[in-house]
Amino acid sequence: MTTFNDLRSINVNDHTEKKGNLTYLSWAWAVDTLLQRDPTATWEYKEPKQFGDTLMVFCSVTAFGKSMTAQLPVLDYKNKAVINPDAMAVNTAMQRCLAKAIALHGIGLYIYAGEDVPQEQPASDEDINQVLEAINEAESIESLKDIFKEAQRRFGSQPDVITTIRSALSTKKSKLEE
Numbered sequence: 001m002t003t004f005n006d007l008r009s010i011n012v013n014d015h016t017e018k019k020g021n022l023t024y025l026s027w028a029w030a031v032d033t034l035l036q037r038d039p040t041a042t043w044e045y046k047e048p049k050q051f052g053d054t055l056m057v058f059c060s061v062t063a064f065g066k067s068m069t070a071q072l073p074v075l076d077y078k079n080k081a082v083i084n085p086d087a088m089a090v091n092t093a094m095q096r097c098l099a100k101a102i103a104l105h106g107i108g109l110y111i112y113a114g115e116d117v118p119q120e121q122p123a124s125d126e127d128i129n130q131v132l133e134a135i136n137e138a139e140s141i142e143s144l145k146d147i148f149k150e151a152q153r154r155f156g157s158q159p160d161v162i163t164t165i166r167s168a169l170s171t172k173k174s175k176l177e178e
Contacts, residue, residue, distance in 0.1 A: 002037045002064060007106025016111065019077055025108040027099040034102050038063045043101065045094055054081040057093045061101040068104035072097040123161045127154070135168045141176055144169050 015029040034041050046058035046069070060069040074085040074093040082089050103109045131151050138144050148169055155161040 004106045007037070008109050010107055012108040012111065016108075022079060023111050024096060025099045025103065025111055027095040027102075030099045030102040030107055033107055034061070034063055034105070043098055045097075048090065051081075053083045055085055055090060055093070057090065057097045059094065059097040059101040061098070061105065063102075063105050066105070068101055070097050070101035070104055072100055123155050123158055128161060128164065131165055132168050135165070135172050138172060138176075141173060144173055144176070 010033065012025055012029070012033075015026045017024050017026070041061065041063035043059055043061045046060065048055045048057045050056075051073075055074045056071050057074065058069060058071045060067050062068075072093055074082045074089050076082050076089075085093070099108070100112065103112060131147065134147050135144065138147060148165065151165045152162065155165070
């Protein structure tokens, strides 16, 4: 089952665009990624709300059994509310709001926190034990190299975990070389 932590750890940086000082996630990529993980996901745009001469758009995304609603003003490239927005400006805001509502489920959420990359979750004992078990079951040094490469990808910023894994790899490598 996909969890919020699984979704928030997806690195979306290759699917964003910078405009001024803002980063936008491709709504098409966000929808594709969401539907790959929950094919039953749906979204609905609510009636825009007028604030003087400006508009706020709303989008609700239901995925993984939960509905999340985001709102977004119709903005220009300077991040200022557009006075009397035309249909194109409203459509753009709606698609950006869809991406934002998807982010509330985890995909690309870190963009809205101003982070450059997703926060890596600390390795659980179960995660570490799975790697250690794979090391013990490895039948070749080539397999050990593949296991270590994957471990570095998953736990690279956690030196204590990497140290534990290197120790197990070293022991297993010695046994394989006998």
